[in-house]
Amino acid sequence: MAETLAPAAAGAARGQAVKLDDLMLAMDVVDTLRHQDAFVARELNEDAREQELVLRxxxxxxxxxxxxxDATIGEGVKALKESRFVYTPPKRGPGLVLARLWIARGRIGAALTAIAGAIGVIWAAYYFLAERPARIEAERAQIEISTSLPKALDEAYGEVINDAKTPAARPRADRLLADGREALARKDGAGAKAAISGLGRLSADLRQNYQLMIVSRPGEPSGVFRIPDRNTGARNYYLIVEAIGADGRPMALPITSEEDGSAKMTTKWGLRVDQQVYQSVAADKADDGIIQKRKVGEKRRGFLDVDYAIPTSGAAISQW
Structure with missing residues (x-):
């Protein structure tokens, strides 16, 4: 059986090789014709001269x-006429687009994945750096306006009422309380905090306790007079005073100058008095260099104003 089959198999292999050689030659003929464009264009347009083309x-x-x-050459000429062995690009259309998308699906998928990842990173950054802090702050502000600020406002008002020993404090406290509640109603946290701070300062003023004393130290003036710019024939008299607290130390207080309206924190200022009081203090100091009656007023706890022991308008200057 082996001897019978071997020649047949060899013959088949030779047949396939011949057919393959003929096919390759036919393709080469087409390629040769294609590279001689002018020659081919002239010869193939004349069917009567096809035999001459074969000879050439x-x-x-x-x-x-x-x-x-001749058969192989003829097959090549026929293949060239039929445009065999020539790649013809597919026509444009939805099918071509879909096919190309399918071929490039790997690259497109990777690109889409990268884009999705970038969008995710951007969204996460926006959420954690902007949206989430803003949301937390809004929630905190809402809790503050609805809970902590109303409580703080009522407590600050209650402290003023408990500290006050003068009716003059009540209208100021009531006005600040009303301002704070109006701010809360319109969800204005800053306005509510301003009212609470105002009540705090009012309470601090009420708790202050000091004596107003004339400065009497070597090298420092105890009084000055000023000549107003608008009336050079007049004189304004001032005693230089300081607030001495319960610990015996000078206290810094906010003083507004009647000359230019400027305000500053200072431990000494000029208190406006009339000429008679000024001359009386000057005579007291000239007697022995010591002012016997240094105390000109007292600010008691629970009150807002100084209780003066001398005639004065309370006007002041902060520099001289």
Whole structure:
């Protein structure tokens, strides 16, 4: 059986090789014709001269030492006419677009994945750096306005009422309380805090306790007079005073100058008095260099104003 089958198999292999050689030669013929565009255009447009074309092709191959049969050359000429072995690009259309998308699906998928990842990073950054802090702050402000600020406002008002020993404090406290509640109603946290701070300062003023004393130290003036710019024939008299607290130390207080309206924190200022009081203090100091009656007023706890022991308008200057 082996001896019978072997020649048959060999013959089949030779047949396939012949057919393959003929196919390759036919493709080469087409390629040769395609690279001689002017020659082909002239010859193929005349069917009567096709035989001459075959002869010329045989000559071309013979010059190259290649034997090509007339059948193979004829097949090549026919294939060129039929545009075989020529790649024709597909026509444009939805099908072509979808096919190309399918071919590039790997690259497109990777690009979409990268884009989605970038969008995710941007969203996460926006959420954690902007949206979440803003949301937390809004929630905190809402809790503050609805709970902590109303409580703080009521407590600050209650402290003023408990500290006050003068009716003059009540209207100021009531006004600040009303301002704070109006701010809360319109969800104005800053306005409510301003009212609470105002009540705090009022309470601090009420708790202050000091004595107003004339400065009497070597090298420091105890009084001055000023000549107003608008009336050079007049004089304004001032005693230089300081607030001495319960610990015996001077206290810094906010003083507004009647000359230019400027305000500053200071431990000494000029208190406006009339000429008679000024001259009386000057005589007291001239007697022995010591002012016997230094106390000119007292600010008691629970009150807002100084209780003066001398005639004065309370006007002041902060520099001289």
């Amino acid at each position: 092709l045989r000559k071309i191959y013979r010059e190259q030492g290649i034997e090509v049969s």
